[in-house]
Amino acid sequence: MTTFVHTADWQLGMRRHYLDAETQGVFSKARIDAVRAIGALAAEVDADFVTVGGDAFDDNAVDRRTVQRAREALATFPDIPVLLLPGNHDPLDAGSVYRRSEFTNGLPPNVHVVSGLDPVEVCPGVEVVGGPFTVRHPATNPLVQAAERLGKAAGIRILLGHGNLDSLAGSFDQAGLLRQAELEAWLEQGVAHFIALGDRHSATSASDTGRIWYAGAPEPTDYREDPQGTALVVRVDQHDVGVEVRRVGVWTYRQRIFDVAGPEDLEVVLRWLDEPEDKGQTIASLAVRGSLSLAELSRLEDALERASDSYGALEIWDRHHELTAVPSEQDLSEMALGGFVASALEELQAATGRDPEDRASADALALLHRLAVRS
Secondary structure, three states: OEEEEEEOOOOEOOOOOOOOHHHHHHHHHHHHHHHHHHHHHHHHOOOOEEEEOOOOEOOOOOOHHHHHHHHHHHOOOOOOOEEEOOOOOOOOOOOOHHHOHHHHOOOOOOEEEOOOOOOEEEEOOEEEEEOOOOOOOOOOOHHHHHHOOOOOOOOEEEEEEEOOEHHHHOOOOOOOOEOHHHHHHHHHOOOOOEEEEEOOOOOEEOOOOOOEEEOOOOOOOOOOOOOOOEEEEEEEOOOOEEEEEEEOOOOEEEEEEEEEOOHHHHHHHHHHHHOOOOHHHEEEEEEEEEEEOHHHHHHHHHHHHHHHHHOOEEEEOOOOOEEEEOOOHHHHHHHOOOHHHHHHHHHHHHHHHHOOOOHHHHHHHHHHHHHHHHO
8 A cells, every 4th residue: 555645736826816915925925835734744644755736836937936935845845756747727838837947956856747648656566647738728638648558557556637527517618628437447447546636626536436536725725615725645555545635724715695684693794704713814705685774884894894904805795795774763863963964864864765775875874874973
């Protein structure tokens, strides 16, 4: 039996529009730190080798500093083979990041870029066969080209690929799509004993055999990923397989839609905003639907302001956000306005009364309440 760590989709150099410059720096450093954590995991489990199933870099034009830091992080790995497979984000073309001097100069000798379809012996009796991308959108997935050249494995053979499976892609016909039936046939025929994939950013078992897995991204990249920030510890031979999903990342994405109709519902929103222990490494998106009194809306807006300051990023999910301010008698009595401000209040009340969906008037009414109560 062999033990190895499978990972993919490091997406080093990734940038996110909702992060300010300072937070982007923290986010980028965490991705490099996750690479170091993968090396530490390999040492912890006494792995025989490490595989990276594509997209170690977010693109081939990633900045020089990121490339150098990636190379330095790889130097912290134990002295075992580390195989980097070029994916669709970092294909092995003429301008590939893997050909740049800041990557190749000083690269540890145990780190290898999979550049062809031939088997690579990673330890006695164990070989890895990869399908590296040489263009961003191949007509045929390179892993298929690699597997078609193979017969039954004499020892333990791992196939290392990148791309989505047709069983997971729905009706979306993607370039380089892998066919579930083909992969299952390779396992059945003894062509491979495990198929280690990248492209999906959530750790995913893609076969009832337990021998086809996506590693997921070691740091999350989107709200939809579940689980987040993972790598795999794989133990496999011709007869048995065991896969352990391990968390190596520190950032978290969270997203939720809330339906509100009063103070109890508001408390649910406020508790959710306060839940993360490390808000600085949390990216959140929320939408609130329904109606709140002006006082309740003011509490929500205050909480959102505080969260915006403490979270890595906080977004309002505009597509689902439909919140109406409904003034209560207490709201109006608290405001105690006079003169032209009282006239403005009456006009806003009339506007929201005529059209409860008038968001602009409702927002103005809520703002007026906040200003009046605080003054």
